[in-house]
Amino acid sequence: xxxxxxxxxxxxxxxxxxxxxxxxxxxxxxxxxxxxxxxxxxxxxxxxxxxxxxxxxxxxxxxxxxxxxxxxxxxxxxxxxxxxxxxxxxxxxxxxxxxxxxxxxxxxxxxxxxxxxxxxxxxxxxxxxxxxxxxxxxxxxxxxxxxxxxxxxxxxxxxxxxxxxxxxxxxxxxxxxxxxxxxxxxxxxxxxxxxxxxxxxxxxxxxxxxxxxxxxxxxxxxxxxxxxxxxxxxxxxxxxxxxxxxxxxxxxxxxxxxxxxxxxxxxxxxxxxxxxxxxxxxxxxxxxxxxxxxxxxxxxxxxxxxxxxxxxxxxxxxxxxxxxxxxxxxxxxxxxxxxxxxxxxxxxxx
Amino acid sequence: xxxxxxxxxxxxxxxxxxxxxxxxxxxxxxxxxxxxxxxxxxxxxxxxxxxxxxxxxxxxxxxxxxxxxxxxxxxxxxxxxxxxxxxxxxxxxxxxxxxxxxxxxxxxxxxxxxxxxxxxxxxxxxxxxxxxxxxxxxxxxxxxxxxxxxxxxxxxxxxxxxxxxxxxxxxxxxxxxxxxxxxxxxxxxxxxxxxxxxxxxxxxxxxxxxxxxxxxxxxxxxxxxxxxxxxxxxxxxxxxxxxxxxxxxxxxxxxxxxxxxxxxxxxxxx
Numbered sequence: 001x002x003x004x005x006x007x008x009x010x011x012x013x014x015x016x017x018x019x020x021x022x023x024x025x026x027x028x029x030x031x032x033x034x035x036x037x038x039x040x041x042x043x044x045x046x047x048x049x050x051x052x053x054x055x056x057x058x059x060x061x062x063x064x065x066x067x068x069x070x071x072x073x074x075x076x077x078x079x080x081x082x083x084x085x086x087x088x089x090x091x092x093x094x095x096x097x098x099x100x101x102x103x104x105x106x107x108x109x110x111x112x113x114x115x116x117x118x119x120x121x122x123x124x125x126x127x128x129x130x131x132x133x134x135x136x137x138x139x140x141x142x143x144x145x146x147x148x149x150x151x152x153x154x155x156x157x158x159x160x161x162x163x164x165x166x167x168x169x170x171x172x173x174x175x176x177x178x179x180x181x182x183x184x185x186x187x188x189x190x191x192x193x194x195x196x197x198x199x200x201x202x203x204x205x206x207x208x209x210x211x212x213x214x215x216x217x218x219x220x221x222x223x224x225x226x227x228x229x230x231x232x233x234x235x236x237x238x239x240x241x242x243x244x245x246x247x248x249x250x251x252x253x254x255x256x257x258x259x260x261x262x263x264x265x266x267x268x269x270x271x272x273x274x275x276x277x278x279x280x281x282x283x284x285x286x287x288x289x290x291x292x293x294x295x296x297x298x299x300x301x302x303x304x305x306x307x308x309x310x311x312x313x314x315x316x317x318x319x320x321x322x323x324x325x326x327x328x329x330x331x332x333x334x335x336x337x338x339x340x341x342x343x344x345x346x347x348x349x350x
Numbered sequence: 351x352x353x354x355x356x357x358x359x360x361x362x363x364x365x366x367x368x369x370x371x372x373x374x375x376x377x378x379x380x381x382x383x384x385x386x387x388x389x390x391x392x393x394x395x396x397x398x399x400x401x402x403x404x405x406x407x408x409x410x411x412x413x414x415x416x417x418x419x420x421x422x423x424x425x426x427x428x429x430x431x432x433x434x435x436x437x438x439x440x441x442x443x444x445x446x447x448x449x450x451x452x453x454x455x456x457x458x459x460x461x462x463x464x465x466x467x468x469x470x471x472x473x474x475x476x477x478x479x480x481x482x483x484x485x486x487x488x489x490x491x492x493x494x495x496x497x498x499x500x501x502x503x504x505x506x507x508x509x510x511x512x513x514x515x516x517x518x519x520x521x522x523x524x525x526x527x528x529x530x531x532x533x534x535x536x537x538x539x540x541x542x543x544x545x546x547x548x549x550x551x552x553x554x555x556x557x558x559x560x561x562x563x564x565x566x567x568x569x570x571x572x573x574x575x576x577x578x579x580x581x582x583x584x585x586x587x588x589x590x591x592x593x594x595x596x597x598x599x600x601x602x603x604x605x606x607x608x609x610x611x612x613x614x615x616x617x618x619x620x
Contacts, residue, residue, distance in 0.1 A: 071354040074396050080437050084352040115588035115603075118352045228617060255592030258354075258585040262397040269397050271354065273585075278592060286583045287401070287423030290556055292596070292618065302595075302618075310598040 005171040007184035008191050014160075014167055017183055018046045021092055029063055030094040031056050040093075049095050051162070055138035059100050059251035059323065060093055061107060064123040068274040071119065071258070075268045085270075088122040095132045098152045099144045099323035103251030104129065105155035109315055110254060128175055133161035135202050137209050141324030143338045145206040146213035149321040163194045213338055215345045217318065224309040227344045228301070236334040236343075237297025240279065246326035246335040247277030252307065252319045255283075278303050279335075304340055353588055356394045356439025361432055362414070367500050371420050371465070372430055373406065378413040378440060385409050386447025387473035388579050388607040392587050393417065393429065394439025401425035402584040404469035404606070405443060408476040418468035418500060444587040446607050448473050448551070448577065450483075456549045457485035459541065461562055463492050463534050463554025467500050469579055469606075470553045478514070487514040488541050492534030492554075496520050496527045515541065534558060538565045545570040553579045559620045563610065576610035580619065 022028050022044065030049040032041040038050050040060045074082045096104075104124075111120040131152055134144070144150050152159055157176030160167040168191060169184060171177045187195075215223050247253045257276040262269040276283060279299050284292035293299050307320035320337045327336030334340075363375035390404040401423060407416035421430040432438065458477060462470045477484050489508055493499045499518070508516040517537045519530035530537065534554070550571060552562050559578055566576060582594035582601040594601035596618035613619040 071352070072356075076396055080358050080396055080439070082355055082358065082439065084355045086352065110590070115353060115590065117588075117590060119354075254590070256585070256590075257593075258400060258591065260397055260399045266397065271394075271400070273591075276592070278595075284583050284593060286581060287426065288555075290581075292556070292582060298618075305597070306595075310595075314598070 005177060006187055007169045007171060007180055008163070008166050008187045009169055009180055009184040010166050013183040014180075015046045017179065018092075018094065022046070027089070027091040028094055029060065029091065043094075051095055051132055052134075052136070053138050055097070055142070055323065055325070057325070057329075058249060059103060059325065060096055061100075061103060061251055061254075063091065063093055064104070064127060065107065065111075065120055065254060068272055069119060070270045070272050073268070073270045077267060084118075086118060086122050088126045090126045090128075091123075092128045092130065094130045096129055096156070097132060097134050097138070099142070099147075099149045099321040100251050101129060101131045101152040101156050101159070102149045102317075102321045103323070105153050106252050106311075106315065106317060106319055106321075107254055108155055110311075128179070129156045129158075130176075131156040131159040133159070133202075135162065135198065135205075137206055139324050139328060141327035141336065142322060143210050143213065143324060144322035145203075145210050146217065146338060147318050147320055147322035148217060149318075149323075150203070150206055153317065161195060161198065163191060163198060166191070168195045211338055212342075214342045220308040220318065220341060221313050223341065223345060223348070224305050227348050230344050230347060232340060232344050232347055233297035233301040234295070235297075236340065237295060237300045239332040239334050240296040240300060241331055242279055242281050242296060242299070243331065244277030244280045245329040245331070246303065247279055248275060249325040249329045251321060251323055251325070253277065278306070300335065300340075303335070304337055307337055308341065354441070354586075356392070356400075356441045358437050359440045361434055361436050361438060363434055364432070367418065367502075368498050370422070370498075371418055371468075371500055373501075374417045374419060374429070374432075376415055376417060376438070376440065380413050382411055383413040383415060383443075384411060385415065385443040386449065387476050388447035388469055389443035389445050390469075390584075390587075390606065391415075391417070391440050391442035391444065392584075393419075393425065394441070395425050395428040395432070396439060398428040399425045400439075400441075400585070401429075402444075402587065402602070404472070404579070406468045406471050408472050408479060418465070418471070420465055442587060444584075445602055446605055448476075448579075448607055450476060450480075452577075453477065453549050454483045455485065457487070457543060457547050459488045459490070459543055459548050459550045461490045461534060461538075461550065461552045461554070463558040463562075464494065464498070465500070466553035466555065466558070466579075467491060470551065471501060471504070473551060481513055485547065486543075488543065489514060489516045490534060490537040490541070491516070491518045492520070492537065493518075494521045496524055517541065533561070535561050535565045538562070538569070543569070545572060545575065549575050549577065551577045551579075556581060556620075563620070573611035573614055574609060578608055578610060578613075578620070579606045580608065580613075581606070 111117040159170040256273040311319040365373040406418040523531045584594045585591040589600045589603035
């Protein structure tokens with residue numbers, strides 16, 4: 001286990017280090033602005049990095065768990081030759097915010113437990129994560145503070161906080177330490193004071209401006225279990241378009257479909273997996289036609305319960321990190337976990 | 351090799367059971383294949399896809415097994431077009447199966463509805479192959495129509511055996527059908543069993559469980575003496591893809607076989 005270390009690094013020195021990584025050919029991904037939106041893209045220069053708002057539309061999980069990826073390739077030639085396609089190369093993910101770092105922290109747990117997912121893990125092992133502190137809320141929909149996700153739980157190599165002319169760097173791994181070894185120094189008492197002040201100001205700002213979670217965080221599993229038959233599910237479900245947008249933008253959703261794709265020669269093909277969504281009608285449909293979660297409200301309940309009941313209880317962490325993306329993406333504004341949980345809490349007290 | 355890479359297997363024989371079901375004999379090139387009754391494999395028809403299919407034959411340790419498959423989806427229809435000698439892919443076996451130790455020394459009541467006989471056949475023959483280790487054996491089987499009855503030769507053998515009681519019913523009869531007509535629950539009053547000594551195993555379409563369990567409960571059957579095997583959509587078999595989840599349980603890993611007391615409070619189960 002790597003003991004947590006803290007360092008400070010000058011901005012120009014850090015940017016030079018990133019430039020050197022880009023120069024070496026290693027892929028570096030970071031939030032990049034385009035028009036009034038942002039998304040994670042491969043960058044060619046550190047100047048492209050968007051350090052603050054707006055939040056990326058899609059979380060960075062696609063870098064380790066692509067929207068679609070080949071699992072096996074095969075060739076039918078009298079016999080059948082099958083080969084797994086594990087492709088992964090070193091990469092750096094820069095400027096990731098705590099909600100997304102924590103989401104990756106959670107995905108690491110689910111993909112590395114029994115039946116280890118080699119595809120995810122091979123990319124993950126090759127990925128250096130350099131996080132960036134959030135000093136102001138990224139949207140009105142975000143509620144990371146309420147999900148204990150304003151601070152990363154782990155999973156990062158380096159986590160940076162802007163303290164003016166320099167970055168305060170929390171180092172999570174040996175890899176991260178090596179990256180900074182030549183350019184960083186120990187923080188002075190003054191640096192630590194600065195960091196403390198910035199964080200206190202940040203905490204006050206988030207606490208003042210982010211929506212409140214009415215039940216306590218650790219009480220969510222019990223609340224969801226006890227209100228399994230709450231009218232809230234059906235009422236919100238009625239408005240659901242079953243579009244699956246909430247699943248697609250979620251940093252912790254990891255359900256996937258597996259399907260075959262045959263080349264035009266009908267001899268070679270591949271089996272790929274692609275993101276799937278539990279809010280889609282056919283998600284549980286079997287060949288006989290039976291749909292095991294047919295009601296939209298039941299699907300909404302499943303999605304919310306997966307985040308803050310089933311997986312929360314299993315792993316001890318909420319599987320919604322409060323990024324707020326689903327609340328933004330939802331066309332009928334029914335899906336935001338914090339709003340559902342607050343409503344259920346209120347209704348249950350009646 | 352990753353967990354998604356299937357082993358290549360050969361279809362060594364195909365038996366047409368009904369108009370929609372075929373029994374495929376599968377052979378792997380490895381030395382052994384070990385499975386439990388109730389477990390399933392992911393079957394690949396390359397170029398079409400994968401489907402979860404329960405193993406129909408009792409465990410032998412040999413690298414050979416049987417799959418009873420209804421032509422109903424893309425993969426199963428493609429499988430039905432295969433000929434003996436053709437190659438398919440196999441991953442697995444997956445999931446939790448039936449453990450014979452839970453049934454030894456007990457009376458056993460098998461209740462199969464429709465295609466539910468396919469997985470149940472693996473357990474039935476496991477029991478019949480070491481018949482002396484078990485008490486009384488009842489087999490109740492229901493199908494929609496007489497022509498949909500599976501494994502007709504074996505049904506005749508069970509009918510003639512003196513060491514078990516076999517009852518069959520169809521939802522809708524025809525001119526030649528002389529037997530019971532009615533849903534499977536109509537057979538339950540026809541058997542005498544001691545609820546404490548009996549273990550019940552139910553496999554059938556999703557709609558069947560609630561009614562069968564209700565009739566059994568009325569006869570005093572304790573929850574922990576009832577076993578079921580549940581069907582769900584399954585893509586990975588590894589507890590990751592999420593399709594088979596019912597509340598907190600993954601059917602592909604925690605099931606498909608469950609003891610009823612484990613799932614009676616799981617609202618999405620039955």
